[in-house]
Amino acid sequence: MEDIGAIVLATGALGTAAFGIVEALKWTWLGYAGFGVIKRLLGPILNTYDIAYGPDWERLLRAQYRGDRAELTRVLRQGARIGLTEKNAPALAQFVGTVSGTELTRAVKEAHALAQAANDEELDVNSRHALGRFELAVDARIDAACALAQQRYADTARVAALVIALGIAIAVGIIIDRLFHAVLVGIAAVPLAPVAKDLVTALQSASVALRGK
Numbered sequence: 001m002e003d004i005g006a007i008v009l010a011t012g013a014l015g016t017a018a019f020g021i022v023e024a025l026k027w028t029w030l031g032y033a034g035f036g037v038i039k040r041l042l043g044p045i046l047n048t049y050d051i052a053y054g055p056d057w058e059r060l061l062r063a064q065y066r067g068d069r070a071e072l073t074r075v076l077r078q079g080a081r082i083g084l085t086e087k088n089a090p091a092l093a094q095f096v097g098t099v100s101g102t103e104l105t106r107a108v109k110e111a112h113a114l115a116q117a118a119n120d121e122e123l124d125v126n127s128r129h130a131l132g133r134f135e136l137a138v139d140a141r142i143d144a145a146c147a148l149a150q151q152r153y154a155d156t157a158r159v160a161a162l163v164i165a166l167g168i169a170i171a172v173g174i175i176i177d178r179l180f181h182a183v184l185v186g187i188a189a190v191p192l193a194p195v196a197k198d199l200v201t202a203l204q205s206a207s208v209a210l211r212g213k
Helices: 002-024 035-053 057-066 069-082 089-096 101-117 125-176 179-212
Strands: none
Touching: 002 125, 002 179, 035 057, 035 069, 035 089, 035 125, 057 069, 069 125, 089 101, 089 125, 101 125, 125 179
């Protein structure tokens, strides 16, 4: 039982090391895995970022994506609000489908007029509702896009870690002339890494219980 525990820990350690290598490679294309999902799902909403953040907006968002994903969500939401104009309002309204182009354009026009006037007046009820429905729909799409992108990134990272773990295991297996066993360890390393310690603890508990009998 102790030998099995040692093997499990070693296999888990290999998986952990493989994940560490993947994390260190975030500066490569691996760090951007899944980013294309955001661009695809947001569609014409991306046009607002050119207005909000300038023509280099994609580089900005990619940097956020490789770093703090929560901050990326905030930046995407804020950019969509700042970049909303009378010109792009009809297309964006058609894309989200929760408000008409006429309603949204009118609300944006009124909001801009109040901002330029710098007074304490508020938007009328219809305009507030139109902007509220639009922002809610945009936020939902941004949340969904970021969640799906994160899942794609995690899946890609696991595959990359599996390849790395398998490569290390095969190299060691060739050196010690136990290639078959090394391949099995490499395949099990990544899925076993998060639960290796718990599994060893369970095996040790089972061993103690069996000895007691």
